Amino acid sequence: MKIILLGPPGAGKGTQAKSISNRYSIPHISTGDIFRKNISENTPLGIEAKKYIDNGQLVPDEVTINMVKDRLQQDDCKNGYLLDGFPRTVSQAESLQGFLKDRDESLDTALLIEVPRDFILERMTGRRVCPSCGASYHVKFNPAVEGKCELCGSEVVQRKDDTEETVQERLDVYERQTQPLIDFYKEKNLLSVVEGTKAINEVFESICDILGSVK
Ligand code: ADP
Ligand code: ADP
Ligand code: ZN
Numbered sequence: 408m409k410i411i412l413l414g415p416p417g418a419g420k421g422t423q424a425k426s427i428s429n430r431y432s433i434p435h436i437s438t439g440d441i442f443r444k445n446i447s448e449n450t451p452l453g454i455e456a457k458k459y460i461d462n463g464q465l466v467p468d469e470v471t472i473n474m475v476k477d478r479l480q481q482d483d484c485k486n487g488y489l490l491d492g493f494p495r496t497v498s499q500a501e502s503l504q505g506f507l508k509d510r511d512e513s514l515d516t517a518l519l520i521e522v523p524r525d526f527i528l529e530r531m532t533g534r535r536v537c538p539s540c541g542a543s544y545h546v547k548f549n550p551a552v553e554g555k556c557e558l559c560g561s562e563v564v565q566r567k568d569d570t571e572e573t574v575q576e577r578l579d580v581y582e583r584q585t586q587p588l589i590d591f592y593k594e595k596n597l598l599s600v601v602e603g604t605k606a607i608n609e610v611f612e613s614i615c616d617i618l619g620s621v622k
Pocket of ligand 1 (some may be wrong): 415416417420421432439440442459460461463464465466467471491493494495496499541577
């Protein structure tokens with residue numbers, strides 16, 4: 408299965424991606440996680456990406472697209488993958504379509520997790536993440552027991568870009584640059600939509616219903 412996850416920052420893409428990846432045995436590819444790993448290791452890619460990420464801006468398309476193409480050519484992607492946080496611009500989506508077409512492949516679905524803007528701030532400012540495996544927690548909705556990641560035991564932290572000011576900027580960026588992808592995939596008959604305001608496990612059940620019928 409080849410799936411992409413769409414939705415505003417804080418919609419629950421990363422949270423659901425961990426469960427989907429488990430259930431369907433496909434790798435979870437999060438561009439945000441790849442950038443953050445590069446930042447923590449101080450690689451040239453990380454140094455470049457950090458300038459944008461800290462301000463809530465998108466990393467330039469060329470950098471991002473090349474990084475994702477490299478990742479999708481690795482062995483573990485042979486039987487499918489789940490893209491979380493990519494594509495985020497029409498140009499990225501067109502590149503992905505071209506990449507797939509060259510391989511005679513296609514997406515199974517673009518799954519939009521729909522959450523209204525007024526839910527987002529509380530989700531984002533209460534978010535805690537695992538710096539090792541990228542798992543998402545929330546101080547109120549999904550607390551990490553004793554502040555430790557339940558998947559790998561690392562201490563969870565708050566992301567530097569999860570401040571109110573940066574979140575507002577990222578929401579604006581989402582509306583301007585990423586929301587047009589909803590129509591892009593609708594026109595290709597690839598869009599499926601799940602209501603993301605319910606509890607985490609209920610959202611996952613709805614996602615499984617959808618994925619069961621597109622498979
Ligand atoms: P969130 O899950 O909160 O939406 P991500 O972890 O997906 O955030 O992304 C964090 C930051 O990394 C983004 O604000 C952006 O700066 C950068 N980023 C991630 N994916 C992309 C992408 N596909 N194109 C450009 N920038 C990206
Ligand atoms: P995204 O990857 O789309 O930016 P995350 O998966 O990191 O979003 O979720 C953002 C925050 O909201 C996290 O703190 C997460 O624990 C929390 N969260 C995710 N899904 C739900 C939900 N259905 N109800 C309440 N909180 C949620
Ligand atoms: Zn972890």
